[in-house]
Amino acid sequence: MKKIMICVILMIFWVSSSNTISAGEYLTYEDIAFEKRNAKLLRDFSTYDYNRLYSQLSGRRFFGWRTVENLSNEPVSFKKETLYVIVNEGQTPIRQNFTFKQSQQTTRQVSASGSIGLDLSGEIRGFNAGLDSQLNTSITSERSTMIEENVDIHIQVDPMTELRVEIYGEGLISNGVGKQYRFFRNTRSGGWEVFLLQTEYYSIIKEAME
Amino acid sequence: MIRWVIMIGSIVMVIGYIAVTHNRLKSDDLIMLTVPRVHSYLSTESYKIFDVDFIISDPDAIYTLEEAYESFTLITGEQELSLQLKALNPRGSTKMNGQTMYQFVLTLRIPIHTDNISLKDEQAIMKAALTNQETITFDLGSFAYHVINPKDSQLSLNHVHNIAGQHNVGVTSEGMMIAFENNYDDTVMIESITLLNDAVTIDNHLITSSDATFSLDLKIETLIDETNIGEAIIRPGESEQFAVKFHFNNPTLLYRYPIVIDYRVNDTVKQYVIEDFLFINTNPYTEKNAPLFKDVIIDD
Numbered sequence: 001m002k003k004i005m006i007c008v009i010l011m012i013f014w015v016s017s018s019n020t021i022s023a024g025e026y027l028t029y030e031d032i033a034f035e036k037r038n039a040k041l042l043r044d045f046s047t048y049d050y051n052r053l054y055s056q057l058s059g060r061r062f063f064g065w066r067t068v069e070n071l072s073n074e075p076v077s078f079k080k081e082t083l084y085v086i087v088n089e090g091q092t093p094i095r096q097n098f099t100f101k102q103s104q105q106t107t108r109q110v111s112a113s114g115s116i117g118l119d120l121s122g123e124i125r126g127f128n129a130g131l132d133s134q135l136n137t138s139i140t141s142e143r144s145t146m147i148e149e150n151v152d153i154h155i156q157v158d159p160m161t162e163l164r165v166e167i168y169g170e171g172l173i174s175n176g177v178g179k180q181y182r183f184f185r186n187t188r189s190g191g192w193e194v195f196l197l198q199t200e201y202y203s204i205i206k207e208a209m210e
Numbered sequence: 211m212i213r214w215v216i217m218i219g220s221i222v223m224v225i226g227y228i229a230v231t232h233n234r235l236k237s238d239d240l241i242m243l244t245v246p247r248v249h250s251y252l253s254t255e256s257y258k259i260f261d262v263d264f265i266i267s268d269p270d271a272i273y274t275l276e277e278a279y280e281s282f283t284l285i286t287g288e289q290e291l292s293l294q295l296k297a298l299n300p301r302g303s304t305k306m307n308g309q310t311m312y313q314f315v316l317t318l319r320i321p322i323h324t325d326n327i328s329l330k331d332e333q334a335i336m337k338a339a340l341t342n343q344e345t346i347t348f349d350l351g352s353f354a355y356h357v358i359n360p361k362d363s364q365l366s367l368n369h370v371h372n373i374a375g376q377h378n379v380g381v382t383s384e385g386m387m388i389a390f391e392n393n394y395d396d397t398v399m400i401e402s403i404t405l406l407n408d409a410v411t412i413d414n415h416l417i418t419s420s421d422a423t424f425s426l427d428l429k430i431e432t433l434i435d436e437t438n439i440g441e442a443i444i445r446p447g448e449s450e451q452f453a454v455k456f457h458f459n460n461p462t463l464l465y466r467y468p469i470v471i472d473y474r475v476n477d478t479v480k481q482y483v484i485e486d487f488l489f490i491n492t493n494p495y496t497e498k499n500a501p502l503f504k505d506v507i508i509d510d
């Protein structure tokens with residue numbers, strides 16, 4: 001009975017983890033758009049996509065990874081959350097000093113699906129089980145961080161208006177699938193994705209409150 | 211047995227010698243670079259904080275330690291101004307020509323001034339004195355700092371979107387879309403827009419009304435039709451968006467800037483000011499920007 005229970009729990013865990021995404025922060029952005037038509041994020045891969053890419057992998061190996069790329073440093077643009085909002089519900093203009101602080105973010109973010117996991121131990125996240133070392137060096141080399149950005153600005157906010165700072169940006173996406181082998185036995189498989197943040201653009205928007 | 215001991219001892223000594231020599235060579239070959247750019251700051255209060263960044267090949271060198279710095283002086287032409295160091299922070303690493311370079315950011319404070327001041331220089335430098343008696347010099351590029359006390363205005367900002375491009379250098383600002391609402395009872399005419407730094411000029415005759423919707427792929431050239439430029443006016447109670455193109459004397463980088471708008475209403479010239487704002491947040495140490503890199507000069 002005990003063994004059956006353990007098997008059921010393991011099955012539930014395996015099913016729930018098979019195609020779920022361990023996500024980088026970039027997947028929380030409001031909108032991500034590729035320049036290239038038909039390009040897609042790992043989270044949008046269908047079973048057909050996985051099967052198509054798995055079929056491109058070379059044969060089994062004694063020890064290590066087999067990987068295949070679907071996208072290689074493909075340009076994307078995105079819109080992020082609103083960074084800062086000042087609301088003036090009063091009857092007179094206010095001149096307010098606002099400081100927004102960009103929290104630290106790595107310019108290299110990763111996501112994985114299936115049994116490929118993320119290594120969350122370091123300051124900069126990577127894939128576990130040595131997958132990083134198998135990927136194209138241009139994907140893995142950039143490991144810089146964009147650290148807290150202090151922006152002080154003194155600006156007039158009119159009555160019944162709100163002022164906000166919106167973030168747009170550009171980056172590069174690489175993704176694909178991989179399988180890890182140990183003694184010719186497939187031990188891990190799934191999708192991987194690397195997002196390299198290149199530039200963020202901040203816009204000041206002031207609108208009447210509804 | 212003795213022969214083996216001598217042989218192993220010799221190998222250890224050779225390896226030790228190579229390691230020591232290699233380390234010495236490494237410290238002699240220190241690379242420290244900065245990217246001069248357009249610095250333009252406008253304060254409506256009495257002080258301003260700004261950043262100067264650099265990359266260095268050795269992340270443990272003395273120049274990466276906040277406590278190693280004694281004083282900072284901004285030199286713009288004939289003028290010298292003491293700066294206060296607020297912080298020195300690492301900003302990660304990047305690979306250049308196969309070598310890992312470590313980026314650091316000096317956050318500096320321009321001290322308190324009670325009167326309006328204006329500092330301008332196309333080739334400003336910053337000297338830093340270290341506790342070890344060394345002086346290091348950063349080429350800042352063009353530098354402008356102004357203190358302006360804003361006046362009340364019935365002109366109301368709707369939005370500012372930066373328009374970026376990559377002409378000759380990496381990503382930089384090449385223009386903006388700016389929109390206002392006119393709350394006066396009379397028509398407002400935009401007379402001039404300036405970013406307060408002579409390295410960036412704006413042809414005020416080319417400030418164009420535009421109904422374009424902002425997107426990252428907008429190009430400033432496509433927003434301005436030089437054969438069909440009307441007056442830059444805003445009718446009473448209405449809003450208007452303008453496309454503004456920036457011109458640069460030399461290839462440079464512009465990420466952060468203030469905006470000063472002189473406008474005419476009821477036959478009076480008035481001013482609307484927006485403090486410097488960071489419109490682009492990016493890593494300037496890229497291959498495309500390499501021609502702009504300058505050595506940080508170290509003097510004993």
